[in-house]
Amino acid sequence: MPKKSLLIKNPMLCARMDGDYGSQDMVNAFSGGHIYIEDGVIRSAGPTTFEGEAKEVIDAGRMLVTPGFVNTHHHFYQTLTRNIFNAQNEGLFNWLITHYEIWREISEKAVYTAAKLAIAELLKSGCALTSDHHYLFPSSTSGALIDAEIRAARELGMRFQPTRGSMSLGKSAGGLPPDDVVQTEKAIEEDALRLIKTYHDDSPGAMTRIALGPCSPFSVTAGLMQRTVEMGKEYNLQIHTHLAETLDEEQFCLQQFGKRPFAYLQSLDWIKENAWFAHAIHLNEDEIAAAGRAGAGISHCPTSNMRLGSGIARIKEMLQAGVKVSLAVDGSASNDSSNMLMEMRNAMLLSRLREQEKWLTAEDILWMATRGGSAVLNRNDTGQIAEGKQADLNLINMDKLEYSGALHDPLAAIVFSVSMHPVDYVIVNGEVVVREGVITKLDEQQLIRQHQDISRIIIEKAGRKTKNKYYR
Numbered sequence: 001m002p003k004k005s006l007l008i009k010n011p012m013l014c015a016r017m018d019g020d021y022g023s024q025d026m027v028n029a030f031s032g033g034h035i036y037i038e039d040g041v042i043r044s045a046g047p048t049t050f051e052g053e054a055k056e057v058i059d060a061g062r063m064l065v066t067p068g069f070v071n072t073h074h075h076f077y078q079t080l081t082r083n084i085f086n087a088q089n090e091g092l093f094n095w096l097i098t099h100y101e102i103w104r105e106i107s108e109k110a111v112y113t114a115a116k117l118a119i120a121e122l123l124k125s126g127c128a129l130t131s132d133h134h135y136l137f138p139s140s141t142s143g144a145l146i147d148a149e150i151r152a153a154r155e156l157g158m159r160f161q162p163t164r165g166s167m168s169l170g171k172s173a174g175g176l177p178p179d180d181v182v183q184t185e186k187a188i189e190e191d192a193l194r195l196i197k198t199y200h201d202d203s204p205g206a207m208t209r210i211a212l213g214p215c216s217p218f219s220v221t222a223g224l225m226q227r228t229v230e231m232g233k234e235y236n237l238q239i240h241t242h243l244a245e246t247l248d249e250e251q252f253c254l255q256q257f258g259k260r261p262f263a264y265l266q267s268l269d270w271i272k273e274n275a276w277f278a279h280a281i282h283l284n285e286d287e288i289a290a291a292g293r294a295g296a297g298i299s300h301c302p303t304s305n306m307r308l309g310s311g312i313a314r315i316k317e318m319l320q321a322g323v324k325v326s327l328a329v330d331g332s333a334s335n336d337s338s339n340m341l342m343e344m345r346n347a348m349l350l351s352r353l354r355e356q357e358k359w360l361t362a363e364d365i366l367w368m369a370t371r372g373g374s375a376v377l378n379r380n381d382t383g384q385i386a387e388g389k390q391a392d393l394n395l396i397n398m399d400k401l402e403y404s405g406a407l408h409d410p411l412a413a414i415v416f417s418v419s420m421h422p423v424d425y426v427i428v429n430g431e432v433v434v435r436e437g438v439i440t441k442l443d444e445q446q447l448i449r450q451h452q453d454i455s456r457i458i459i460e461k462a463g464r465k466t467k468n469k470y471y472r
């Protein structure tokens with residue numbers, strides 16, 4: 001018997017997610033049968049009985065099995081600043097200006113603890129692969145902040161593709177962030193190269209991969225945007241930024257560059273296959289078609305878009321135009337949760353405020369949360385339950401109050417109904433990292449106490465300095 005083997009037998013329903021978007025076999029579900037995993041890889045999956053033996057067997061007779069969900073945009077550190085009192089009712093720019101004053105107080109320990117908390121939330125909502133966009137490197141910190149996030153992900157067993165985020169355009173140069181949280185282009189490039197050398201693994205099945213993520217048109221210099229494209233090419237990396245999130249951003253770009261945000265990025269050679277963009281709300285038809293032709297990707301963040309009143313992204317049109325569309329929870333100061341099941345439900349419901357032909361279906365949402373996410377992160381080894389793919393899976397016991405009466409379609413049930421519980425099992429790289437709703441490698445209560453303490457300390461510190469009222 002192989003050292004590490006796991007058999008999931010007799011699933012109530014297993015969504016393989018085999019096909020491209022819109023194809024006949026997009027979901028390709030089966031009932032009964034098995035999924036057999038060996039050394040982190042799916043060796044076989046289908047409606048037939050498995051004849052061999054395995055070290056561990058999970059009976060999934062009452063469970064829905066899907067590929068582990070993929071979250072493509074987050075700012076982990078923002079879990080420390082959820083629902084800040086005086087930014088609860090602000091749009092993006094004022095919301096940012098308020099938060100920068102608190103965020104400049106973060107430390108390496110704060111980033112590590114926040115990453116652990118965000119990853120724990122993601123795991124408990126069925127996520128097996130996440131990205132993070134950390135762009136804030138206060139001059140008071142060691143600078144080893146992505147390292148701290150990678151440590152947190154490894155300790156909990158999450159597959160992780162962090163972006164080395166960056167800001168280089170401070171207030172004194174016409175940008176939005178304060179000068180002491182931005183860095184020079186040279187310092188950013190050096191740290192990115194160090195991270196690539198230390199952590200980047202481009203082999204199939206990689207647990208850690210680095211991407212590059214300049215923050216936004218209003219916090220980054222054009223030179224850094226261009227250098228990012230060059231480095232992406234040189235080291236074969238994905239590149240990521242925020243795009244067309246609000247009409248304020250559109251105004252900023254028109255005034256500063258004489259171009260809409262999409263055209264500005266186009267002029268910097270950013271609309272390409274290895275790029276993905278958070279939000280992409282305010283795109284016109286030509287821009288959506290151009291993004292589709294280029295094979296670029298987006299992170300749809302419906303909860304954050306509603307919370308900040310940013311707008312409704314045109315997701316159906318993007319899917320139809322061939323844009324790679326994924327789902328993401330966005331940072332926890334604008335969500336204020338890291339719950340993938342909630343995000344899936346909100347994505348479907350938000351689309352229902354549009355004309356009926358633009359509504360998203362439960363199948364669309366599942367595709368975005370699995371295959372779409374994998375495509376955006378340039379992975380063809382995850383997001384699918386098929387022979388040879390990485391063993392990243394999510395198992396949900398359907399015998400729950402919220403799903404009772406919906407079992408004629410378990411797959412849609414997890415999108416239509418509000419989840420009141422964590423998922424039951426999450427398997428990453430063949431390892432059980434959530435078992436019966438509990439994260440196997442975490443003292444959850446201890447983490448909550450540490451995280452809450454750090455949150456209180458940085459908010460109090462910022463409050464004393466700025467004399468702002470961050471408390472109710």
Ligand SMILES: [Zn+2]
Nearest residue numbers: 242278330331
């Ligand atoms: Zn964001």
